[in-house]
Amino acid sequence: MDRVPVLPLGDVLLVSIQVDLEDQLALRLQEDLAEKIVATGVHGVIIDITALDIVDSFVGRMLATIASVSRVLDAETVVVGMRPAVAITLVELGLPLRGIRTALNVELGLRMLREARPEAPVEELEPDDTTAAA
Amino acid sequence: MIQAEPSGPVRRQDIVGDDDVVRVRQLVRTVAVETKLTLVDQTKLVTAASELARNTLVHGGGGYAEVQQVTNGRRLGIRIMFADTGPGIPDLDRAFTDGYSTGGGLGLGLSGARRLMDELDLSTEVGKGTVVTAVKWER
Numbered sequence: 592m593d594r595v596p597v598l599p600l601g602d603v604l605l606v607s608i609q610v611d612l613e614d615q616l617a618l619r620l621q622e623d624l625a626e627k628i629v630a631t632g633v634h635g636v637i638i639d640i641t642a643l644d645i646v647d648s649f650v651g652r653m654l655a656t657i658a659s660v661s662r663v664l665d666a667e668t669v670v671v672g673m674r675p676a677v678a679i680t681l682v683e684l685g686l687p688l689r690g691i692r693t694a695l696n697v698e699l700g701l702r703m704l705r706e707a708r709p710e711a712p713v714e715e716l717e718p719d720d721t722t723a724a725a
Numbered sequence: 726m727i728q729a730e731p732s733g734p735v736r737r738q739d740i741v742g743d744d745d746v747v748r749v750r751q752l753v754r755t756v757a758v759e760t761k762l763t764l765v766d767q768t769k770l771v772t773a774a775s776e777l778a779r780n781t782l783v784h785g786g787g788g789y790a791e792v793q794q795v796t797n798g799r800r801l802g803i804r805i806m807f808a809d810t811g812p813g814i815p816d817l818d819r820a821f822t823d824g825y826s827t828g829g830g831l832g833l834g835l836s837g838a839r840r841l842m843d844e845l846d847l848s849t850e851v852g853k854g855t856v857v858t859a860v861k862w863e864r
Contacts, residue, residue, distance in 0.1 A: 613747055645768055677768060679769075684841060685823055685836065
């Protein structure tokens with residue numbers, strides 16, 4: 592595999608990282624994602640790192656860069672699915688990922704993005720979702 | 726000096742490209758699982774190995790890693806060693822400082838790896854190269 596897939600999910604883009612990221616693959620993902628944000632006009636990106644058993648400073652920096660670039664392109668990024676051991680290690684490494692929004696899973700990440708843009712018309716992704724914007 | 730006697734075979738991985746950083750991580754994880762480190766300790770060890778392997782590649786111009794199960798008589802541990810024949814590190818104090826980088830990174834590699842490992846030794850000679858040895862002990 593030489594690309595991390597970037598999938599439209601409702602009005603956000605979902606990036607599910609399923610492979611041990613080589614540095615070049617991480618850099619390519621940054622570019623692919625920026626192009627797709629512009630091409631689709633979405634305002635939210637979810638990066639699912641459930642499958643990653645480590646996040647080192649390189650991948651941590653990639654996540655921070657993606658979040659910054661997305662923000663410049665008017666899209667918010669939420670990183671979801673971080674394993675507990677990865678969180679402990681990242682903080683001890685000295686990389687607490689300040690400035691990156693996180694949620695425990697994709698569903699909570701979607702909710703976070705929706706609440707970040709309450710004025711935007713949002714397609715219902717969950718039929719039973721009755722929480723209206725205040 | 727790190728006090729540790731070998732208790733398993735030396736496993737070696739050359740580091741000449743990005744994909745070798747991934748291979749080092751996989752090798753270290755294999756030995757960590759065999760040694761039955763806790764999941765958090767495995768994660769810290771593999772993350773530190775990833776940082777050090779990238780240092781070897783980016784700053785040292787490539788080199789190799791050796792991974793070995795070791796013992797101090799009471800506990801098992803995993804020793805990881807990274808060697809390059811690069812430019813060496815002229816200012817060690819700065820190299821161990823958070824945020825100091827010559828490679829365009831975050832400068833967390835060496836200082837972060839030292840925090841994640843239980844012991845870390847570094848020997849370097851300007852113009853000759855650098856060897857980093859570190860151990861993670863089982864709890």
